[in-house]
Amino acid sequence: MNAPNPYKTFVKQFFLSHGCSIVNDAPSHFTVQLTNEMDEEIMNRPFYWHYMKKMNREGVPMKLTFSDTDQKQAGGIYLHAGTPKLHRLYNTAISKARTARLYEVVHQTTGQNRAMSPWLVVNGLLHFRGKYTRDEPVSIGINLIHGTMMLGMMDKIINMNFETTVSDYTFPMRPVISLSHAYKRMERHIETYVGSLDHQWAKDSLHHLEKETHLLESFYESEDIGLDSFTKEREQLDNRYKPYIEMEVINGGLFYISQETSKTWMQNEGAGTVRE
Amino acid sequence: MIEIHPDQSFIGLLSENLEHPDKLATWDGFKLAYQAAQFKTVPEFDGLLALEHLPHVDFMEHQIEAAETAVHQMNGRAILADEVGLGKTLEAGLILKEYMIRGRAKKILILTPASLVNQWIQELNEKFYIQAASPRKKQASWKEWDVTVTSIDMAKRENHREVILDIDYDLIIIDEAHKLKNHQTKNYQFVQSLKKTYCLLLTATPIQNKLSDLFNLVSILKPGYLGNLTDFKKKYKENAADKDNIQHIHSLVGHLMIRNRRKDTGLDSSKRKVVNERLSFSDEEMEMYKKLEQLKANHPSFTWLTLAKELCSSREACYMSLNQLKKNAPEEKADVYDEYIEAIGQVPHHVKAKRMTELIEKTGEKFIVFTEYRATQFYLQWYLQQNGITSVPFSGKFNKSKRDWMKQLFKNKAQVMIATEAGGEGINLQFCHHMINYDLPWNPMRLEQRIGRIHRFGQEHDVKIFNFAIKDTIEDHIMKMLYEKIEMFKNAVGDLDHILEQIPGGSFEHQIQSIIKQSESQGEVDIKLNNLVSYVEHTVNERRESS
Numbered sequence: 001m002n003a004p005n006p007y008k009t010f011v012k013q014f015f016l017s018h019g020c021s022i023v024n025d026a027p028s029h030f031t032v033q034l035t036n037e038m039d040e041e042i043m044n045r046p047f048y049w050h051y052m053k054k055m056n057r058e059g060v061p062m063k064l065t066f067s068d069t070d071q072k073q074a075g076g077i078y079l080h081a082g083t084p085k086l087h088r089l090y091n092t093a094i095s096k097a098r099t100a101r102l103y104e105v106v107h108q109t110t111g112q113n114r115a116m117s118p119w120l121v122v123n124g125l126l127h128f129r130g131k132y133t134r135d136e137p138v139s140i141g142i143n144l145i146h147g148t149m150m151l152g153m154m155d156k157i158i159n160m161n162f163e164t165t166v167s168d169y170t171f172p173m174r175p176v177i178s179l180s181h182a183y184k185r186m187e188r189h190i191e192t193y194v195g196s197l198d199h200q201w202a203k204d205s206l207h208h209l210e211k212e213t214h215l216l217e218s219f220y221e222s223e224d225i226g227l228d229s230f231t232k233e234r235e236q237l238d239n240r241y242k243p244y245i246e247m248e249v250i251n252g253g254l255f256y257i258s259q260e261t262s263k264t265w266m267q268n269e270g271a272g273t274v275r276e
Numbered sequence: 277m278i279e280i281h282p283d284q285s286f287i288g289l290l291s292e293n294l295e296h297p298d299k300l301a302t303w304d305g306f307k308l309a310y311q312a313a314q315f316k317t318v319p320e321f322d323g324l325l326a327l328e329h330l331p332h333v334d335f336m337e338h339q340i341e342a343a344e345t346a347v348h349q350m351n352g353r354a355i356l357a358d359e360v361g362l363g364k365t366l367e368a369g370l371i372l373k374e375y376m377i378r379g380r381a382k383k384i385l386i387l388t389p390a391s392l393v394n395q396w397i398q399e400l401n402e403k404f405y406i407q408a409a410s411p412r413k414k415q416a417s418w419k420e421w422d423v424t425v426t427s428i429d430m431a432k433r434e435n436h437r438e439v440i441l442d443i444d445y446d447l448i449i450i451d452e453a454h455k456l457k458n459h460q461t462k463n464y465q466f467v468q469s470l471k472k473t474y475c476l477l478l479t480a481t482p483i484q485n486k487l488s489d490l491f492n493l494v495s496i497l498k499p500g501y502l503g504n505l506t507d508f509k510k511k512y513k514e515n516a517a518d519k520d521n522i523q524h525i526h527s528l529v530g531h532l533m534i535r536n537r538r539k540d541t542g543l544d545s546s547k548r549k550v551v552n553e554r555l556s557f558s559d560e561e562m563e564m565y566k567k568l569e570q571l572k573a574n575h576p577s578f579t580w581l582t583l584a585k586e587l588c589s590s591r592e593a594c595y596m597s598l599n600q601l602k603k604n605a606p607e608e609k610a611d612v613y614d615e616y617i618e619a620i621g622q623v624p625h626h627v628k629a630k631r632m633t634e635l636i637e638k639t640g641e642k643f644i645v646f647t648e649y650r651a652t653q654f655y656l657q658w659y660l661q662q663n664g665i666t667s668v669p670f671s672g673k674f675n676k677s678k679r680d681w682m683k684q685l686f687k688n689k690a691q692v693m694i695a696t697e698a699g700g701e702g703i704n705l706q707f708c709h710h711m712i713n714y715d716l717p718w719n720p721m722r723l724e725q726r727i728g729r730i731h732r733f734g735q736e737h738d739v740k741i742f743n744f745a746i747k748d749t750i751e752d753h754i755m756k757m758l759y760e761k762i763e764m765f766k767n768a769v770g771d772l773d774h775i776l777e778q779i780p781g782g783s784f785e786h787q788i789q790s791i792i793k794q795s796e797s798q799g800e801v802d803i804k805l806n807n808l809v810s811y812v813e814h815t816v817n818e819r820r821e822s823s
Binding site: 010013014017070078082084086087093094097098100101122124125127129131133134158162163164191194201202208216220224225229233248250251252253 | 277278279280281282283286287289290291293294297299300301302303304305306307308309310311312313314315316317318319320321322325326328329330331332348351352378379380405468471472473474499500501503504507
């Protein structure tokens with residue numbers, strides 16, 4: 001085996017976190033026992049489940065075997081960038097976790113109750129669209145007490161522990177800045193950020209759009225095409241070339257983080273923060 | 277400043293869900309969604325991301341290049357005009373996949389001849405992991421389906437037409453687009469009025485007769501690009517001799533069209549060697565052949581030709597026809613044929629069958645043997661079995677599972693496959709590289725199709741082809757008249773099959789049949805065939821000069 005298969009960990013974690021169990025775990029393949037809910041969600045057999053429920057019977061959820069090699073004899077679903085099942089899991093994962101409220105796990109046994117600061121954390125994708133296409137992930141956090149903005153937020157917290165309930169001897173602080181206000185600031189930041197980028201791609205797209213539009217207009221003027229097809233083509237040129245950026249939020253939530261933790265970020269990477 | 281389209285719904289959703297803790301995610305779930313989005317990210321402007329998504333498909337270099345050019349240079353409006361058999365469908369699928377991954381294409385319409393609809397759906401599913409739907413009689417959810425494959429005839433039906441014209445398609449693919457060369461047809465106008473962002477036209481023959489065919493294809497992609505039709509025609513006519521002018525058109529079209537030729541793709545690395553074997557009838561066979569000529573006196577020449585050709589294939593084939601003639605004849609005349617039927621029973625084994633067995637035994641290789649006649653097929657199976665050689669039959673009429681089964685048997689067990697007709701969507705037998713054309717069809721392009729079964733992608737060996745013909749018979753005549761002449765200029769132009777399809781007054785095959793049916797004597801047949809061949813030669817030369 002060369003590089004480890006990057007999708008394997010994702011798939012295992014996905015199923016484990018949704019209550020499925022791994023019943024067989026070999027070096028090159030593993031088998032997952034689905035739960036009823038997961039089977040309904042990803043296996044495309046609505047009639048089966050409909051029937052079982054109608055008959056008041058217990059359905060039997062399926063097992064799925066995944067493999068990180070292409071060997072036919074080993075069987076199982078080969079995990080690679082294009083595996084359809086994998087894309088099904090991506091979509092399920094995203095649709096099931098659009099929003100959250102999470103508390104940092106703090107092991108505090110004695111002493112004063114510790115205050116936890118509320119943060120708005122938003123993960124998104126910037127879709128650059130025009131003659132070319134590309135995406136850029138963004139992850140931003142804003143402290144809802146004093147407005148500190150943190151970029152690359154997910155990288156900072158990904159190895160921390162969070163729970164859906166607040167740890168003992170800690171208390172969540174009430175936000176001072178509203179969610180929508182904080183979110184507006186994020187949008188403004190993205191505008192500034194986008195403004196600072198080199199947009200050769202957009203210039204190219206615009207240039208191309210102008211050239212094609214010009215050509216189309218000359219066809220219309222010389223009566224090579226009628227008004228109908230001119231209007232239609234003109235619209236389609238915009239579709240194909242007009243550069244724009246679409247901001248799509250993947251997920252986001254209200255995160256309560258201890259000040260000790262956030263302090264270390266500010267000390268380590270002052271550059272990553274933006275203060276107003 | 278670049279427009280930014282914000283996400284306006286998210287923050288409302290968050291505020292609402294915070295009131296309903298059961299709608300909130302766990303930390304694990306939150307991280308998984310984040311990771312999933314990273315995996316789905318389109319990392320860069322360049323290249324083909326689809327390749328990484330499709331590790332199970334072995335794309336050829338020219339297919340990858342074609343897809344890159346179509347996406348990144350032609351910006352999604354292109355004519356894919358590779359020669360037959362170079363994988364235009366794969367190129368189109370790759371482009372489609374790329375646009376889907378890049379989030380540019382969601383609503384897709386694929387228009388293809390009805391006979392290819394299922395093949396497209398299957399290929400999209402197996403090779404590209406794309407689920408496509410196709411309308412049946414009552415069921416057609418044009419609006420709901422993301423990827424739809426159908427025929428133009430179906431799409432332009434009254435109850436579908438308006439719905440389809442109302443949809444903004446991101447990508448439209450039109451297979452066999454040369455059928456749209458005439459801008460006055462309903463099909464052309466229908467296609468012209470579809471709403472589309474990207475568009476791919478697939479054809480192996482972008483120019484069938486005239487440059488104006490090309491004009492009409494280009495007009496679907498870029499209206500006005502070549503001026504208007506009247507001017508275009510005038511310009512082209514006036515200056516047909518003017519090379520610069522034509523070159524100008526070609527360079528314009530070059531921005532829209534990708535055309536790979538067999539010889540540029542390295543596909544010809546395996547060569548084909550054609551051996552024409554002229555065999556002699558034994559005395560008894562020749563006597564029989566001569567005897568048949570007596571029939572010429574009171575039968576149409578077509579009858580004699582058929583019987584003669586059949587005798588060159590096998591006694592059995594000829595016997596079957598004689599029997600049929602007897603059955604169809606009025607009772608008092610039926611006896612006429614008894615003498616021939618009697619005689620044919622006396623003829624010994626066929627000289628070709630012996631030669632075939634020799635060849636197969638000598639090389640010990642797998643062979644595919646083609647014959648025009650079912651009776652010959654049966655006879656050869658029996659004959660091979662007598663000689664201890666294993667064989668399987670094949671016919672284009674077999675259903676799919678039987679075809680696959682026979683192919684499997686041939687691949688793993690049998691040494692010889694005896695096939696009657698290649699059939700349009702026949703089978704691919706790259707594992708075999710010897711072929712015997714046991715008898716010769718009237719149309720040389722049929723032979724080309726047969727050879728195409730084994731001489732195609734994935735053939736690693738040189739391909740050896742034996743054409744059998746019997747000396748001093750009609751077959752010898754066909755070989756000299758048609759095959760050798762056409763073979764001579766075949767290599768010059770790849771599109772010969774289409775020239776042969778486009779002869780005024782019917783296809784080549786059709787022409788030959790009517791020549792044979794209508795001619796009174798062998799001499800007349802020869803003259804007419806000669807004319808036909810000259811006409812083809814002339815068209816080829818003309819085409820060669822203009823391209």
